[in-house]
Amino acid sequence: MRIVITTRINQFFLDVGAQESVVEIKRKIEQIHGVPVALQILTVSGWELVDGLDMEDYPIITEGTKIDLTIKPVEPHHSNHYNNKMQIVVKFSARRINIEVDQTDTVRSLKEKIHIIDSTSIKRMTLYFLGTELNDDFKNLNEYGIREFSEIIVYLKNMNRSREEPPSRKVSLVVQTSSSLLNGATIPLEMRDANTVNDLKQLLLSRKILPIDDYLFIHRQRIMRDSCSLRWHGVENGDRLYVFKGTVSRGAFV
Structure with missing residues:
Protein backbone atom coordinates (compact mmCIF):
# COMPACT_ATOMS: atom_id res chain seq x y z
CA MET A 1 0.00 0.00 0.00
CA ARG A 2 1.04 3.62 -0.42
CA ILE A 3 1.23 5.90 2.60
CA VAL A 4 2.03 9.60 2.88
CA ILE A 5 4.96 10.76 5.04
CA THR A 6 4.48 14.37 6.09
CA THR A 7 7.04 16.76 7.57
CA ARG A 8 6.79 20.40 8.63
CA ILE A 9 7.68 21.60 5.14
CA ASN A 10 6.64 18.90 2.67
CA GLN A 11 5.25 15.42 2.15
CA PHE A 12 6.16 12.37 0.08
CA PHE A 13 4.70 8.97 -0.78
CA LEU A 14 6.13 5.67 0.37
CA ASP A 15 5.15 2.15 -0.72
CA VAL A 16 5.14 -0.24 2.22
CA GLY A 17 4.13 -3.85 2.80
CA ALA A 18 1.62 -4.96 5.42
CA GLN A 19 4.31 -6.95 7.24
CA GLU A 20 6.99 -4.26 7.13
CA SER A 21 8.01 -3.08 10.58
CA VAL A 22 8.15 0.53 11.65
CA VAL A 23 11.95 0.41 11.83
CA GLU A 24 12.11 -0.95 8.26
CA ILE A 25 10.06 2.01 7.09
CA LYS A 26 12.46 4.32 8.93
CA ARG A 27 15.34 2.68 7.07
CA LYS A 28 13.59 3.39 3.76
CA ILE A 29 13.23 7.03 4.76
CA GLU A 30 16.92 7.11 5.67
CA GLN A 31 17.92 5.66 2.29
CA ILE A 32 15.72 8.05 0.32
CA HIS A 33 16.02 11.26 2.33
CA GLY A 34 19.12 10.75 4.46
CA VAL A 35 17.44 11.13 7.86
CA PRO A 36 19.12 8.70 10.31
CA VAL A 37 16.78 6.09 11.76
CA ALA A 38 17.75 7.08 15.31
CA LEU A 39 16.54 10.65 14.71
CA GLN A 40 13.14 9.72 13.28
CA ILE A 41 9.83 9.78 15.16
CA LEU A 42 6.81 8.50 13.21
CA THR A 43 3.34 9.27 14.55
CA VAL A 44 -0.30 8.83 13.56
CA SER A 45 -2.82 11.17 15.22
CA GLY A 46 -0.15 12.06 17.77
CA TRP A 47 0.68 8.45 18.72
CA GLU A 48 4.25 7.33 18.19
CA LEU A 49 4.68 4.13 16.16
CA VAL A 50 6.75 1.47 17.95
CA ASP A 51 9.81 0.15 16.08
CA GLY A 52 9.09 -3.49 16.95
CA LEU A 53 5.58 -3.51 15.44
CA ASP A 54 4.63 -3.72 11.77
CA MET A 55 1.89 -2.21 9.63
CA GLU A 56 -0.55 -5.05 10.31
CA ASP A 57 -0.30 -4.22 14.01
CA TYR A 58 -1.77 -0.78 13.19
CA PRO A 59 -5.12 -1.36 11.44
CA ILE A 60 -5.61 2.43 11.44
CA ILE A 61 -2.89 2.65 8.77
CA THR A 62 -4.40 1.97 5.36
CA GLU A 63 -3.92 3.14 1.78
CA GLY A 64 -3.25 6.88 1.79
CA THR A 65 -2.82 7.25 5.56
CA LYS A 66 -0.73 10.27 6.53
CA ILE A 67 2.13 9.51 8.92
CA ASP A 68 3.91 12.45 10.52
CA LEU A 69 7.71 12.43 10.50
CA THR A 70 9.42 14.42 13.23
CA ILE A 71 13.20 14.70 13.34
CA LYS A 72 14.82 14.75 16.77
CA PRO A 73 17.21 17.66 17.30
CA VAL A 74 20.86 16.69 17.45
CA GLU A 75 22.44 17.82 20.70
CA PRO A 76 26.24 18.13 20.41
CA HIS A 77 26.88 17.44 24.08
CA HIS A 78 25.27 14.03 23.60
CA SER A 79 27.58 13.11 20.74
CA ASN A 80 28.57 9.83 22.41
CA HIS A 81 24.96 8.72 22.82
CA SER A 162 -5.20 -17.70 42.13
CA ARG A 163 -3.22 -17.25 45.32
CA GLU A 164 -0.48 -15.59 43.31
CA GLU A 165 -2.88 -12.97 41.96
CA PRO A 166 -3.45 -9.84 44.05
CA PRO A 167 -7.11 -9.10 44.84
CA SER A 168 -9.09 -7.39 42.12
CA ARG A 169 -9.46 -3.62 42.48
CA LYS A 170 -11.33 -0.83 40.77
CA VAL A 171 -9.51 1.40 38.32
CA SER A 172 -10.69 4.67 36.83
CA LEU A 173 -9.75 5.05 33.19
CA VAL A 174 -10.56 7.14 30.14
CA VAL A 175 -11.53 5.73 26.75
CA GLN A 176 -10.52 8.13 23.97
CA THR A 177 -12.07 7.67 20.53
CA SER A 178 -10.42 8.74 17.28
CA SER A 179 -11.49 11.90 15.47
CA SER A 180 -13.42 9.78 12.96
CA LEU A 181 -15.30 7.97 15.75
CA LEU A 182 -17.73 10.07 17.84
CA ASN A 183 -15.65 13.16 16.99
CA GLY A 184 -12.86 12.22 19.37
CA ALA A 185 -15.06 11.69 22.43
CA THR A 186 -13.59 11.21 25.92
CA ILE A 187 -15.39 8.54 27.95
CA PRO A 188 -14.59 8.15 31.68
CA LEU A 189 -15.20 4.66 33.10
CA GLU A 190 -14.62 2.68 36.25
CA MET A 191 -13.95 -1.06 36.00
CA ARG A 192 -12.22 -3.80 37.94
CA ASP A 193 -8.68 -4.57 36.83
CA ALA A 194 -9.64 -8.25 36.53
CA ASN A 195 -12.08 -7.38 33.74
CA THR A 196 -10.90 -8.25 30.24
CA VAL A 197 -10.67 -5.96 27.25
CA ASN A 198 -13.67 -7.82 25.82
CA ASP A 199 -15.62 -6.97 29.01
CA LEU A 200 -14.78 -3.31 28.41
CA LYS A 201 -15.86 -3.58 24.77
CA GLN A 202 -19.17 -5.23 25.69
CA LEU A 203 -19.85 -2.59 28.36
CA LEU A 204 -19.44 0.22 25.83
CA LEU A 205 -21.66 -1.60 23.33
CA SER A 206 -24.36 -2.50 25.87
CA ARG A 207 -24.59 1.12 27.04
CA LYS A 208 -24.79 2.15 23.37
CA ILE A 209 -21.79 4.44 23.87
CA LEU A 210 -20.23 2.84 20.79
CA PRO A 211 -22.18 1.74 17.70
CA ILE A 212 -22.17 -1.98 16.90
CA ASP A 213 -18.89 -2.69 15.11
CA ASP A 214 -15.47 -4.33 15.54
CA TYR A 215 -13.07 -2.40 17.74
CA LEU A 216 -9.52 -2.61 18.98
CA PHE A 217 -8.03 -0.84 21.98
CA ILE A 218 -4.54 0.58 22.38
CA HIS A 219 -2.78 1.14 25.71
CA ARG A 220 0.62 2.82 25.82
CA GLN A 221 1.05 2.35 22.06
CA ARG A 222 0.31 -1.38 22.19
CA ILE A 223 -2.72 -3.21 20.80
CA MET A 224 -4.59 -4.91 23.65
CA ARG A 225 -5.71 -8.54 23.64
CA ASP A 226 -9.48 -9.06 23.99
CA SER A 227 -9.10 -12.09 26.26
CA CYS A 228 -6.59 -10.52 28.68
CA SER A 229 -7.41 -8.46 31.75
CA LEU A 230 -6.74 -4.77 32.30
CA ARG A 231 -4.30 -5.83 35.04
CA TRP A 232 -2.41 -8.06 32.56
CA HIS A 233 -1.97 -5.03 30.31
CA GLY A 234 -0.68 -2.92 33.21
CA VAL A 235 -3.63 -0.49 33.20
CA GLU A 236 -3.48 1.84 36.20
CA ASN A 237 -5.77 4.53 37.64
CA GLY A 238 -6.07 7.49 35.29
CA ASP A 239 -4.72 5.65 32.23
CA ARG A 240 -6.09 6.48 28.79
CA LEU A 241 -7.15 3.75 26.35
CA TYR A 242 -7.58 4.60 22.68
CA VAL A 243 -10.27 2.88 20.62
CA PHE A 244 -10.40 2.44 16.85
CA LYS A 245 -12.73 0.62 14.50
CA GLY A 246 -11.06 -2.51 13.15
CA THR A 247 -9.63 -5.90 14.02
CA VAL A 248 -6.15 -7.41 14.19
CA SER A 249 -5.89 -8.98 10.76
CA ARG A 250 -3.39 -11.70 11.65
CA GLY A 251 -2.08 -13.62 14.68
CA ALA A 252 -0.06 -10.71 15.98
CA PHE A 253 -0.02 -12.29 19.44
CA VAL A 254 1.46 -15.71 20.06
Whole structure:
Protein backbone atom coordinates (compact mmCIF):
# COMPACT_ATOMS: atom_id res chain seq x y z
CA MET A 1 0.00 0.00 0.00
CA ARG A 2 1.04 3.62 -0.42
CA ILE A 3 1.23 5.90 2.60
CA VAL A 4 2.03 9.60 2.88
CA ILE A 5 4.96 10.76 5.04
CA THR A 6 4.48 14.37 6.09
CA THR A 7 7.04 16.76 7.57
CA ARG A 8 6.79 20.40 8.63
CA ILE A 9 7.68 21.60 5.14
CA ASN A 10 6.64 18.90 2.67
CA GLN A 11 5.25 15.42 2.15
CA PHE A 12 6.16 12.37 0.08
CA PHE A 13 4.70 8.97 -0.78
CA LEU A 14 6.13 5.67 0.37
CA ASP A 15 5.15 2.15 -0.72
CA VAL A 16 5.14 -0.24 2.22
CA GLY A 17 4.13 -3.85 2.80
CA ALA A 18 1.62 -4.96 5.42
CA GLN A 19 4.31 -6.95 7.24
CA GLU A 20 6.99 -4.26 7.13
CA SER A 21 8.01 -3.08 10.58
CA VAL A 22 8.15 0.53 11.65
CA VAL A 23 11.95 0.41 11.83
CA GLU A 24 12.11 -0.95 8.26
CA ILE A 25 10.06 2.01 7.09
CA LYS A 26 12.46 4.32 8.93
CA ARG A 27 15.34 2.68 7.07
CA LYS A 28 13.59 3.39 3.76
CA ILE A 29 13.23 7.03 4.76
CA GLU A 30 16.92 7.11 5.67
CA GLN A 31 17.92 5.66 2.29
CA ILE A 32 15.72 8.05 0.32
CA HIS A 33 16.02 11.26 2.33
CA GLY A 34 19.12 10.75 4.46
CA VAL A 35 17.44 11.13 7.86
CA PRO A 36 19.12 8.70 10.31
CA VAL A 37 16.78 6.09 11.76
CA ALA A 38 17.75 7.08 15.31
CA LEU A 39 16.54 10.65 14.71
CA GLN A 40 13.14 9.72 13.28
CA ILE A 41 9.83 9.78 15.16
CA LEU A 42 6.81 8.50 13.21
CA THR A 43 3.34 9.27 14.55
CA VAL A 44 -0.30 8.83 13.56
CA SER A 45 -2.82 11.17 15.22
CA GLY A 46 -0.15 12.06 17.77
CA TRP A 47 0.68 8.45 18.72
CA GLU A 48 4.25 7.33 18.19
CA LEU A 49 4.68 4.13 16.16
CA VAL A 50 6.75 1.47 17.95
CA ASP A 51 9.81 0.15 16.08
CA GLY A 52 9.09 -3.49 16.95
CA LEU A 53 5.58 -3.51 15.44
CA ASP A 54 4.63 -3.72 11.77
CA MET A 55 1.89 -2.21 9.63
CA GLU A 56 -0.55 -5.05 10.31
CA ASP A 57 -0.30 -4.22 14.01
CA TYR A 58 -1.77 -0.78 13.19
CA PRO A 59 -5.12 -1.36 11.44
CA ILE A 60 -5.61 2.43 11.44
CA ILE A 61 -2.89 2.65 8.77
CA THR A 62 -4.40 1.97 5.36
CA GLU A 63 -3.92 3.14 1.78
CA GLY A 64 -3.25 6.88 1.79
CA THR A 65 -2.82 7.25 5.56
CA LYS A 66 -0.73 10.27 6.53
CA ILE A 67 2.13 9.51 8.92
CA ASP A 68 3.91 12.45 10.52
CA LEU A 69 7.71 12.43 10.50
CA THR A 70 9.42 14.42 13.23
CA ILE A 71 13.20 14.70 13.34
CA LYS A 72 14.82 14.75 16.77
CA PRO A 73 17.21 17.66 17.30
CA VAL A 74 20.86 16.69 17.45
CA GLU A 75 22.44 17.82 20.70
CA PRO A 76 26.24 18.13 20.41
CA HIS A 77 26.88 17.44 24.08
CA HIS A 78 25.27 14.03 23.60
CA SER A 79 27.58 13.11 20.74
CA ASN A 80 28.57 9.83 22.41
CA HIS A 81 24.96 8.72 22.82
CA TYR A 82 24.97 6.31 19.89
CA ASN A 83 28.10 4.63 21.22
CA ASN A 84 25.96 3.38 24.10
CA LYS A 85 23.99 1.11 21.77
CA MET A 86 24.75 -2.59 22.19
CA GLN A 87 23.40 -6.02 21.36
CA ILE A 88 22.47 -8.38 24.18
CA VAL A 89 21.15 -11.95 24.18
CA VAL A 90 17.84 -12.69 25.92
CA LYS A 91 17.48 -16.39 26.68
CA PHE A 92 14.24 -18.23 27.45
CA SER A 93 14.01 -21.90 28.39
CA ALA A 94 13.64 -23.03 24.78
CA ARG A 95 14.70 -20.07 22.64
CA ARG A 96 16.90 -17.00 22.53
CA ILE A 97 16.56 -13.61 20.87
CA ASN A 98 18.95 -10.73 20.22
CA ILE A 99 17.87 -7.24 21.26
CA GLU A 100 19.51 -3.85 20.72
CA VAL A 101 19.51 -1.76 23.88
CA ASP A 102 21.19 1.31 25.29
CA GLN A 103 23.45 1.03 28.33
CA THR A 104 21.30 3.69 30.00
CA ASP A 105 18.07 1.72 29.39
CA THR A 106 16.36 0.63 32.60
CA VAL A 107 15.40 -2.91 33.52
CA ARG A 108 11.76 -1.89 32.95
CA SER A 109 12.48 -0.64 29.42
CA LEU A 110 14.28 -3.91 28.65
CA LYS A 111 11.19 -5.84 29.78
CA GLU A 112 9.04 -3.63 27.53
CA LYS A 113 11.29 -4.36 24.54
CA ILE A 114 11.07 -8.09 25.25
CA HIS A 115 7.29 -7.76 25.44
CA ILE A 116 7.12 -5.94 22.08
CA ILE A 117 9.26 -8.55 20.33
CA ASP A 118 8.05 -11.71 22.07
CA SER A 119 4.58 -10.75 23.47
CA THR A 120 5.59 -12.15 26.88
CA SER A 121 3.70 -10.52 29.74
CA ILE A 122 5.90 -8.03 31.60
CA LYS A 123 4.39 -9.10 34.92
CA ARG A 124 5.51 -12.70 34.36
CA MET A 125 9.17 -11.81 33.70
CA THR A 126 12.00 -12.26 36.16
CA LEU A 127 15.38 -11.35 34.63
CA TYR A 128 18.78 -12.66 35.74
CA PHE A 129 22.32 -11.73 34.73
CA LEU A 130 25.25 -13.85 35.95
CA GLY A 131 23.04 -15.33 38.66
CA THR A 132 21.85 -11.94 39.94
CA GLU A 133 18.18 -11.00 39.70
CA LEU A 134 17.54 -7.67 38.00
CA ASN A 135 15.02 -6.79 40.68
CA ASP A 136 15.07 -2.99 40.43
CA ASP A 137 13.04 -1.84 37.43
CA PHE A 138 14.48 1.67 37.69
CA LYS A 139 18.15 0.71 37.59
CA ASN A 140 20.11 1.17 34.36
CA LEU A 141 21.53 -1.92 32.67
CA ASN A 142 25.08 -0.61 33.08
CA GLU A 143 24.54 -0.48 36.85
CA TYR A 144 24.18 -4.27 36.73
CA GLY A 145 27.38 -4.58 34.67
CA ILE A 146 25.55 -5.56 31.46
CA ARG A 147 27.70 -5.02 28.36
CA GLU A 148 27.78 -5.93 24.67
CA PHE A 149 26.62 -9.55 24.07
CA SER A 150 25.75 -10.10 27.74
CA GLU A 151 23.26 -12.95 28.22
CA ILE A 152 20.08 -12.21 30.15
CA ILE A 153 18.07 -15.18 31.42
CA VAL A 154 14.27 -14.86 31.51
CA TYR A 155 12.26 -16.90 34.00
CA LEU A 156 8.46 -16.80 33.67
CA LYS A 157 6.37 -16.71 36.81
CA ASN A 158 3.36 -19.01 36.95
CA MET A 159 0.38 -16.66 37.08
CA ASN A 160 -2.28 -19.40 36.92
CA ARG A 161 -2.69 -20.09 40.61
CA SER A 162 -5.20 -17.70 42.13
CA ARG A 163 -3.22 -17.25 45.32
CA GLU A 164 -0.48 -15.59 43.31
CA GLU A 165 -2.88 -12.97 41.96
CA PRO A 166 -3.45 -9.84 44.05
CA PRO A 167 -7.11 -9.10 44.84
CA SER A 168 -9.09 -7.39 42.12
CA ARG A 169 -9.46 -3.62 42.48
CA LYS A 170 -11.33 -0.83 40.77
CA VAL A 171 -9.51 1.40 38.32
CA SER A 172 -10.69 4.67 36.83
CA LEU A 173 -9.75 5.05 33.19
CA VAL A 174 -10.56 7.14 30.14
CA VAL A 175 -11.53 5.73 26.75
CA GLN A 176 -10.52 8.13 23.97
CA THR A 177 -12.07 7.67 20.53
CA SER A 178 -10.42 8.74 17.28
CA SER A 179 -11.49 11.90 15.47
CA SER A 180 -13.42 9.78 12.96
CA LEU A 181 -15.30 7.97 15.75
CA LEU A 182 -17.73 10.07 17.84
CA ASN A 183 -15.65 13.16 16.99
CA GLY A 184 -12.86 12.22 19.37
CA ALA A 185 -15.06 11.69 22.43
CA THR A 186 -13.59 11.21 25.92
CA ILE A 187 -15.39 8.54 27.95
CA PRO A 188 -14.59 8.15 31.68
CA LEU A 189 -15.20 4.66 33.10
CA GLU A 190 -14.62 2.68 36.25
CA MET A 191 -13.95 -1.06 36.00
CA ARG A 192 -12.22 -3.80 37.94
CA ASP A 193 -8.68 -4.57 36.83
CA ALA A 194 -9.64 -8.25 36.53
CA ASN A 195 -12.08 -7.38 33.74
CA THR A 196 -10.90 -8.25 30.24
CA VAL A 197 -10.67 -5.96 27.25
CA ASN A 198 -13.67 -7.82 25.82
CA ASP A 199 -15.62 -6.97 29.01
CA LEU A 200 -14.78 -3.31 28.41
CA LYS A 201 -15.86 -3.58 24.77
CA GLN A 202 -19.17 -5.23 25.69
CA LEU A 203 -19.85 -2.59 28.36
CA LEU A 204 -19.44 0.22 25.83
CA LEU A 205 -21.66 -1.60 23.33
CA SER A 206 -24.36 -2.50 25.87
CA ARG A 207 -24.59 1.12 27.04
CA LYS A 208 -24.79 2.15 23.37
CA ILE A 209 -21.79 4.44 23.87
CA LEU A 210 -20.23 2.84 20.79
CA PRO A 211 -22.18 1.74 17.70
CA ILE A 212 -22.17 -1.98 16.90
CA ASP A 213 -18.89 -2.69 15.11
CA ASP A 214 -15.47 -4.33 15.54
CA TYR A 215 -13.07 -2.40 17.74
CA LEU A 216 -9.52 -2.61 18.98
CA PHE A 217 -8.03 -0.84 21.98
CA ILE A 218 -4.54 0.58 22.38
CA HIS A 219 -2.78 1.14 25.71
CA ARG A 220 0.62 2.82 25.82
CA GLN A 221 1.05 2.35 22.06
CA ARG A 222 0.31 -1.38 22.19
CA ILE A 223 -2.72 -3.21 20.80
CA MET A 224 -4.59 -4.91 23.65
CA ARG A 225 -5.71 -8.54 23.64
CA ASP A 226 -9.48 -9.06 23.99
CA SER A 227 -9.10 -12.09 26.26
CA CYS A 228 -6.59 -10.52 28.68
CA SER A 229 -7.41 -8.46 31.75
CA LEU A 230 -6.74 -4.77 32.30
CA ARG A 231 -4.30 -5.83 35.04
CA TRP A 232 -2.41 -8.06 32.56
CA HIS A 233 -1.97 -5.03 30.31
CA GLY A 234 -0.68 -2.92 33.21
CA VAL A 235 -3.63 -0.49 33.20
CA GLU A 236 -3.48 1.84 36.20
CA ASN A 237 -5.77 4.53 37.64
CA GLY A 238 -6.07 7.49 35.29
CA ASP A 239 -4.72 5.65 32.23
CA ARG A 240 -6.09 6.48 28.79
CA LEU A 241 -7.15 3.75 26.35
CA TYR A 242 -7.58 4.60 22.68
CA VAL A 243 -10.27 2.88 20.62
CA PHE A 244 -10.40 2.44 16.85
CA LYS A 245 -12.73 0.62 14.50
CA GLY A 246 -11.06 -2.51 13.15
CA THR A 247 -9.63 -5.90 14.02
CA VAL A 248 -6.15 -7.41 14.19
CA SER A 249 -5.89 -8.98 10.76
CA ARG A 250 -3.39 -11.70 11.65
CA GLY A 251 -2.08 -13.62 14.68
CA ALA A 252 -0.06 -10.71 15.98
CA PHE A 253 -0.02 -12.29 19.44
CA VAL A 254 1.46 -15.71 20.06
